Structure formats: structure tokens, C-alpha cells
Amino acid sequence: MAKREFENKTLSSTGSMIVKRGLAEMLKGGVIMDVVNPEQAKIAEDAGACAVMALERVPADIRRDGGVARMSDPEMITGIQAVCSIPVMAKARIGHFVEAQVLESLGVDFIDESEVLTPADETHHIDKLKFTAPFVCGATNLGEALRRISEGAALIRSKGEAGTGNIVEAVRHLRSIIGDIRKITQADSAELFDWAKKLQAPLPLVQEIAETGWLQVPLFCAGGIATPSDAALAMQLGAQAVFVGSGIFKSDDPAPRAKAIVEATTHFRDPEIIAKVSRNLGGPMTGIGMDKIEQRYAERGW
Amino acid sequence: MVRVSQSKSAKVVGVLALQGAFSSHTKVLDSIGVSTQEVRTPQDLASVDALVMPGGESTTMSQLLESSELFEPIKKLIHEGLPVFGTCAGMILLASKIIDGRDDQVSFGAINIEVQRNAYGRQIDSFEADINVESFDSPFHAVFIRAPRIVKADGSVEILAEFGDDIVLAKQKNVLVASFHPELSHDKRIHEMFVKEI
Numbered sequence: 001m002a003k004r005e006f007e008n009k010t011l012s013s014t015g016s017m018i019v020k021r022g023l024a025e026m027l028k029g030g031v032i033m034d035v036v037n038p039e040q041a042k043i044a045e046d047a048g049a050c051a052v053m054a055l056e057r058v059p060a061d062i063r064r065d066g067g068v069a070r071m072s073d074p075e076m077i078t079g080i081q082a083v084c085s086i087p088v089m090a091k092a093r094i095g096h097f098v099e100a101q102v103l104e105s106l107g108v109d110f111i112d113e114s115e116v117l118t119p120a121d122e123t124h125h126i127d128k129l130k131f132t133a134p135f136v137c138g139a140t141n142l143g144e145a146l147r148r149i150s151e152g153a154a155l156i157r158s159k160g161e162a163g164t165g166n167i168v169e170a171v172r173h174l175r176s177i178i179g180d181i182r183k184i185t186q187a188d189s190a191e192l193f194d195w196a197k198k199l200q201a202p203l204p205l206v207q208e209i210a211e212t213g214w215l216q217v218p219l220f221c222a223g224g225i226a227t228p229s230d231a232a233l234a235m236q237l238g239a240q241a242v243f244v245g246s247g248i249f250k251s252d253d254p255a256p257r258a259k260a261i262v263e264a265t266t267h268f269r270d271p272e273i274i275a276k277v278s279r280n281l282g283g284p285m286t287g288i289g290m291d292k293i294e295q296r297y298a299e300r301g302w
Numbered sequence: 303m304v305r306v307s308q309s310k311s312a313k314v315v316g317v318l319a320l321q322g323a324f325s326s327h328t329k330v331l332d333s334i335g336v337s338t339q340e341v342r343t344p345q346d347l348a349s350v351d352a353l354v355m356p357g358g359e360s361t362t363m364s365q366l367l368e369s370s371e372l373f374e375p376i377k378k379l380i381h382e383g384l385p386v387f388g389t390c391a392g393m394i395l396l397a398s399k400i401i402d403g404r405d406d407q408v409s410f411g412a413i414n415i416e417v418q419r420n421a422y423g424r425q426i427d428s429f430e431a432d433i434n435v436e437s438f439d440s441p442f443h444a445v446f447i448r449a450p451r452i453v454k455a456d457g458s459v460e461i462l463a464e465f466g467d468d469i470v471l472a473k474q475k476n477v478l479v480a481s482f483h484p485e486l487s488h489d490k491r492i493h494e495m496f497v498k499e500i
Contacts, residue, residue, distance in 0.1 A: 013429060013430055018445055019445060022486050025326055025357070027358075028324070029358070030322070045361060048366060051359070085361060085403075085404065085420065087359075107425075107426055132426045259369075262366070263369055263370075267343075
């Protein structure tokens, strides 16, 4: 956390938890879109994205190409920053704190320690408390979410299964995380010790959930959103914003689909509006069934 | 869609809920006993006595204001004297002039200030600091997230707080704006100040 002095000698501090979680609060109700070049970034911003995720290949292509997936070329990230007035996020490999340092030095607004890239460490995640930039991390269940929060994550996204265009895993993960939050709010104080043990999560964080009824940070949904209805489904299940990766730029006509997903995310409880914006969007990304995939990205993370 | 909470007050404060930190505002307003209504469609405006425009992305909100057919009705209500409070992106939406905005970005032109988007830098430059607010007897802890800067204010604008050389809290008739986020700092005084005027 850096301290600095302004001309009038008023002290201010950057990189505090309230400042990091603050940006996550500002993204609520919005759509964060994966983009691979400045042209796509413009399309995303024009469509009403509240942030973009700059990466070299969308998850569907990472899945197709195989090999090791790493942090993107800094040149490509700064190219996207140059054309965007909205926050720009970028991905580092799980445990690869040097990639995270590089992204922070580029002024990336949110660092995604992402299972979509090939993990660099099979035991440790990045110590995110050491950074000024905020981190978002994926989770498949509440225990995983709380471990990431204890490491300093300012935002959690349910992982889903990236690059599939299939919402089923995202639904599973959201239901698991939010279902357990609901159960914890009904537990008595003695049961919270057992919850912490079962979740392999710090007890104070579990106790805090029992008290507040929610995570310490916002919860967004990622991994498999391809249509306006998918986005609204995630929101009705309790996600507070959505990440759309391959779903937009792997569809037939990205710009109108992007705009429709933005509107459906805002009006997520209004089926008439969702129906209206879903008309004539062209084909969504083809998508794949879970029985057809070789590597489940959601299993990465510890 | 409609969210009306338990309350002691008969007045209803609408919170523009197109995108952004609307739920944090709702929470603060709930805690001071004010009824709230999330506003996403023109119908939601019918019952509100005041309106909060939260932080978030002003470009996103600007587009959704138009696609949700809220821009004209809100503009009319503000002109008729509806009390409004804009924080961060909400302040940008209310400003008479936006610098570094998108060409197609709309604003209500409800307060005579020029606002520069993201003027304090990227997220790594976001910060928190104590500010002195006119009429408060102790400092207010303010959280600035990729904050816009008020670069110019007309003489008709009342300055309520400054940070460094910048105006950060200002008022003109029924319009209150903050470049920071009072909804994030567990201090209800600015919301109370706004609600008192309704």
C-alpha cells in the first residue's frame, strides 16, 4: 500500500482493500468482455461493456490450439489500453507472480489469476495482498472462493467452463457457492467451525459470512455465457455481473450480440426485454458438451 | 425488479440501477430508514421523490439510459426540480460538459461543471483520503475509484468539499455531485445531507 502526499499535505493511500473492492463494486450489473485486439475492444466499449479482458486468444481458441497458454504480449495489452476508456483487465497464470508484476507495471486495472492459462504453480496461488492492483480469481465452490479472498482477491468469479459456450458448469458453481452461503447463514456458531473445516477456509471469513449473509467481495459469473438469456440466468441465480469470453467474438455477429447481452444483464428479471433483445442476433458460438472436452479448466486452482 | 424496503419515511429515493454500485447506495439508504426503488425502466420512476445516480461506467450507463428509454424522462424530472445525487460516473452523467468522454455519450447538463473522466489515473492510482466537508464537524473518509475530476465550475455552483486543488463535492439547486464514493466508506452523513433536502 503506497502512501503519497498531495500539494495540500493531505495524506492519501492507494491499493487498500476498500479501494480494490471499490472497483469491483463499480463493475456490478455490467458485462466484462474478452477481446484480443483494439478493434474488438472498440466493439466491446461501443456495445456498453463495463470493462474488457485483454488476451491473445479467447478460451475457445486456447482449447483448440492446446500447448501452454501464458500472459499476453504487453504490446497487445497497451494497444487495447490506448483505445479504451473503460477498465482493462488481463490474465496471469495461477501462481505466476512475475506475470502479475508485469501486468501491474502496465497499469492493468484488474489482474485475473486465471485457470484458463496454464498454471505456473501447482500448490500456491499469488500472494495478492502484496499488489496495488486488484485481483479477480475463479472459484468452483465457497471454500475455493474464501481461500482466494484470504490471499487478497478483491473479486470472485464462478469459473464455469471457459471456451465451451455451455452454461451448465457456471450454473453448478454459482449454485454451489451461493447455496453454501445460504446454509451458513442458518448455521449456529458451533457449526461454523465444522463449516470452516469442510470448506478448508479461514474460520473468521466463514463467521463473517454467517453475520453478513454474503461474501466479503462481489461475486461475478464466468465461463460459458453465450446468449442474453445465459447472462440473465447467471444474474437471477445471484451473480452480480458477468464475464463473457468466447461467447461474443466466436458468434456470427459480435456487435449486436454484445449489446444484447449488456441489456439482458441490466434487465435480468424482465423476460419481455430479454426476448426483445434476443431477436435476430444470428448464430451463437457453436459450443461443446462437457463429455467432449479433454481438459477441464475449472479443475485448475487449489 | 421493484425493490421497496421497510421504512420510517414516506419518501422514496430511486437508485438508478442500470449498472454500477447501486446496491451499495441502496444499503446506505436502507440503513438511514429511507425507502428505495431500483430504477431500470420509465415505470420505475413513477413513485420516486429523488434519484441517486451511482458510480460505475458512465459510457455503459449512457447507452443504457437511451436503450431503456430513461434519458428523456429523467432529464425532464431533473428540470422540474427532482433532487438528484450523482457519485463518480453519476456525476459525469449530470455534468454540463464531459472531457475525455465518448462522442456519443449523453449527459443531463444539470450542473454547471466540466468533468474530466478518469482524470486521477488508472485503478493503481485510485485512493482513499480524508476530506473536509462544509458543515461536518469531523473529516469525511472519501474513496476515489478511477475518479473523474471537476476541472471547472460555474459561479452558481456551491462548493461543499475540496481535495487538494480540486472540488470533490458540489451542489447547484436540486443537484448534488461527488467525485468520490460516499456509499463505500461506512459514513452516512452525505446521504443524510441529500435525504434532508427531499
